[in-house]
Amino acid sequence: MNSKNDRQTTQQERIDSLLSDQGINLTRQRRVIADTLFARNQHLTADQLFEMVKQAGARVSKATVYNTLGLFVKKGLVREIFIDANRTFYDSNTSHHHHFYNVDTGDLIDIKERLAPHFVNHELPAGTAMDVVDLVIRVRNSHP
Amino acid sequence: MNSKNDRQTTQQERIDSLLSDQGINLTRQRRVIADTLFARNQHLTADQLFEMVKQAGARVSKATVYNTLGLFVKKGLVREIFIDANRTFYDSNTSHHHHFYNVDTGDLIDIKERLAPHFVNHELPAGTAMDVVDLVIRVRNSHP
DNA sequence: AACCAATTTATAACTATTCTAAACACCTAC
C-alpha cells in the first residue's frame, strides 16, 4: 500500500529469487531464516539466528536453522567462520574478505583489505582446487 | 650407555628445559605428553595425542591431556588450529606459518611461505594488540 | 613423618551439532 510496504515486498522478492536462483525450494521457514540473516551484513551463530527468528514471532525449530544454514553454505549464500571449538559464525557477506577476532571481547570484525591474490594462488597441494581462504587475525585488548 | 641412550637423555633434557623455561613444573604426565607432542613437527587432536600417550604405555587421563595442552598453548609452546566445530588441532610447530586444509581428506598441511608482514600489521582495531594470525586455505580434491 | 600447594584423576556436566523417525506440506494425477 504505502512506500514502506512496497520496500517490504521488494526485499521479500529479492530474497525469494536469491534462494530460487540456487534451486532452493521456498518454504515459510527458509524465508524467515533468510529474511533475518540477509537483513544486513552480519556474523551470527546458529543459536543467535534461532533466537532472532523466534523473536520475530516465527515458529522454526533449531534443527531447521541448522539444516537451512547448511543448505545455504552449500549453495554459497553464507560463509562459515570457525573461530573455535564452540563458536561457529555464519557470515551473510560472502564477498572475499577477512576478519579480526578479539579473544577478550568475542567481537568479530570485517577486514576490507584483501589478501594478495598471488599468495592465495600459490602452489595448492597436487590434485586439489581452492575452496575458500580463511584468514582470522586474533587480537587481544592492549590494556586488560 | 650407548649413543642411542645418550640421544634419548639429551632429548629429555631439551624438553625438560623447554617446559621449565616457561615456569612449568615438571611432572611425569607433562613429560610424556611433551615427549610425544614435540617428537616432531605435527598436527594432533587432543584425542590423537591421548591415544598416542596411551600407546606409549603411560597412564595419563584425558583431562590431563586437555589441561596440559591448554597450559602449553598459554605458554606459547604449541599452537591451536581451529578447523571446524569438532576439529581442533595442536601444532607442535609454533613458528609463523599457515595451513592448507583438504576438506575431502581431512589433511592439514603446512604452508612455508609467510603472509606479507605489512598486511598482518595493517590497522588493528583500536585498543588491541596482535595475538596470532590464523590463515587456513581450504581446498578440495579436483577429481572426487 | 607431617604438611601444603600443585597436579591428576574419574566422572559428571555442558555445548554445539548431527541424527532419526514421525508428522507435515505441497504438488500432481486421477
Next chain:
DNA sequence: GTAGGTGTTTAGAATAGTTATAAATTGGTT
C-alpha cells in the same frame, strides 16, 4: 476433491569435543 509421493520440518535423542568438579595423589618443604 482425494490419494499418493516427495521434500521439508520437527522434537527429541544421540554424539563429540571440551570443560568443570571434587576427591585423591604427588612432590617438595619444614
